[in-house]
Amino acid sequence: MSHPVVILGTGLAGFTLAREFRKLDKETPLVLVSRDHGGFYSKPMLSNALAGNKTPASLVMKDSDKMSAELGAATIHKGRTVAGIDTAARVIELDGGERIAYRDLVFAVGADPIRLPIEGDAADTVLSVNDLDDYGRFSERLDGVTSVAVLGAGLIGCEFANDLLSRGISPTVIDLAPRVLPRLLPDAASERLRSKLAEAGASFRFNVSVSRVDRAGAGLKLTLSDGSVLDAGLVLSAVGLRPRTGLAAEAGVRVNRGIVTDRLLSASAPHTHALGDCAEVDGHTLPYVMPIMQQARALAATLAGNATPVVYPPMPVIVKTPACPTVVCPPALDASGAWTVELTDDGCDARFHSGDGQLLGFALLGAATKQRQALVSQVPGLLV
Ligand SMILES: Cc1cc2nc3c(=O)[nH]c(=O)nc-3n(C[C@H](O)[C@H](O)[C@H](O)COP(=O)(O)OP(=O)(O)OC[C@H]3O[C@@H](n4cnc5c(N)ncnc54)[C@H](O)[C@@H]3O)c2cc1C
Structure with missing residues (x-):
């Protein structure tokens, strides 16, 4: 054999x-x-x-x-x-x-998961959720917790914030960046997603990182890089x-x-x-x-014997934030061009075009997500 x-x-x-x-x-x-x-x-x-x-x-x-x-x-x-x-x-x-x-x-x-260099006597309690065992620890430790500090305002941090809200737990999302999903969304779209999550009960602290996590009674005290403090029952890291x-x-x-x-x-x-x-x-x-x-x-x-190079068609990613349904198809990191953003009461349609008018990426929020298929067919693949 x-x-x-x-x-x-x-x-x-x-x-x-x-x-x-x-x-x-x-x-x-x-x-x-x-x-x-x-x-x-x-x-x-x-x-x-x-x-x-x-x-x-x-x-x-x-x-x-x-x-x-x-x-x-x-x-x-x-x-x-x-x-x-x-x-x-x-x-x-x-x-x-x-x-x-x-x-x-x-x-x-x-x-x-990337671990941030955090000091304090409870730094080792900071959790990341990247597999089933992590999820088991996370869900067990949520028992009796009413507030969670989420480190990272990227896709996964925002998804966990929304999921915590479904349990009646208040998340505070903390990021060194000035806005949510900074690598995937233009400014106005970030702001729409943030405001929808905030309406649903999430809080945000931008332009700061966490320096320390210490025990404080039954909970935790976070010290942020600007010297301010924040109380939380648990800290979840989703920084990449x-x-x-x-x-x-x-x-x-x-x-x-x-x-x-x-x-x-x-x-x-x-x-x-x-x-x-x-x-x-x-x-x-x-x-x-x-x-x-x-x-x-x-x-x-x-x-199986048939040498086949991988092809990447446009690959949109659904952000699982029910407070604001979102789909992103980001332009390549080195793409040159500009975003145009159309905000409506119930959505946001952001498109990234090259100088000669080719659609290179998009971000759709709320009602605009129904444009997804139409736009995907216009975006060039990453590896063709
Ligand atoms: C919370 C979360 C939500 C996400 N949501 C989305 C989403 O909505 N859409 C999307 O497109 N992507 C999403 N992603 C990303 C997506 O889930 C991952 O890209 C994908 O699951 C990675 O699969 P993988 O098999 O490469 O790695 P993993 O699933 O991490 O598997 C790695 C495997 O390797 C094994 N292993 C590791 N080291 C060793 C070793 N030394 N010896 C033996 N075995 C080893 C592990 O046990 C495991 O079985 C999400 C990721 C996370 C964490």
């Missing part, structure tokens, strides 16, 4: 690749290794799970046994980490010493993610911001590949679901 395709990670990237590969190749053995539970869940649900009264267990759609069966008796090593990778011999070693020879090795190990590159780097695989791949999702060592939040694909790190779907389909075809 041939050596297996080994996938490190059972998040959306690992499992989507495995599913796509099985559609094309029913014979080659598949081995998945994950340090977590090895079941399938949809990570985007973590930031609207409170509204649905979800528990970590109820978020798991299929446990590892079901996933193994669905993937044609794939072997899933759950609760295991990789101790070492020998890319010359094409062998990985698991914690505990077990060695697995591979035909191809895929890194799908995700990204770590950093691709997990350590394992690949130790194996001598080239890393930059993420694990570096070309458009075939090939990493620098022979028969190694990467996709998902850990990967830097042709210079892009895009920690969203739609790029993963594109990557998984392309890499599955390549691994």
Whole structure:
């Protein structure tokens, strides 16, 4: 029997690749290794799970046994980490010493939450929610809490703020930037989203960071960089993610911001590949679901013998803020052009055009979100 395709990670990237590969190749053995539970869940649900009264267990759609069966008796090593990778011999070693020879090795190990340098005797209580276990800790610790400080006014911070409101908990969103979603929205659209979240009960502190978190009675006291203080029952950090590159780097695989791949999702060592939040694909790190779907389909075809470069069509992202439904399709970071913004009572339609009139990106809020399909068809893809 041939050596297996080994996938490190059972998040959306690992499992989507495995599913796509099985559609094309029913014979080659598949081995998945994950340090977590090895079941399938949809990570985007973590930031609207409170509204649905979800528990970590109820978020798991299929446990590892079901996933193994669905993937044609794939072997899933759950609760295991990789101790070492020998890319010359094409062998990985698991914690505990077990060695697995591979035909191809895929890194799908995700990204770590960025930890801000915060001082104080309760700095270690600051939570991030990036997997099911994190969500379990977060939801347990919310018991009896009436206010939460959310660090980061990006997409995930705003989503958690809205979700906390659904539980009757008051969020205060804190950011060094002067407005919400500064990298995804023009000023006026940021202000509309902020005001809708504020109407729903959220507070905001901009142009400040958090210096200290200390215990104060049953709760916490935050000291902000401008010297002001804020009381909260819990602090949730949502300031961004950093691709997990350590394992690949130790194996001598080239890393930059993420694990570096070309458009075939090939990493620098022979028969190694990467996709998902850990990967830097042709210079892009895009920690969203739609790029993963594109990557998984392309890499599955390549691994099944039909070399297929990944294509990125326009990939709008829905911001899960029911207080103000929002969809963003940001222009490329280096795009030159300008925003035009149309505000109405019930929405905001913001479009980013190049100098010669080409639509390069958009942000739609409220009633304007119904323009999404029409606009997507006009925006050029990122990798075509
Ligand atoms: C709260 C939240 C909400 C989001 N909402 C949206 C949204 O609405 N829309 C959108 O497009 N995107 C959203 N995203 C982003 C999206 O969820 C991610 O891009 C995607 O889930 C990443 O999948 P992944 O498989 O690359 O990584 P992960 O899901 O993090 O999976 C990584 C896997 O690797 C395993 N692993 C890690 N290290 C090791 C190791 N050393 N050995 C073995 N296994 C290891 C882990 O156990 C895990 O199984 C959201 C993200 C978060 C955190």
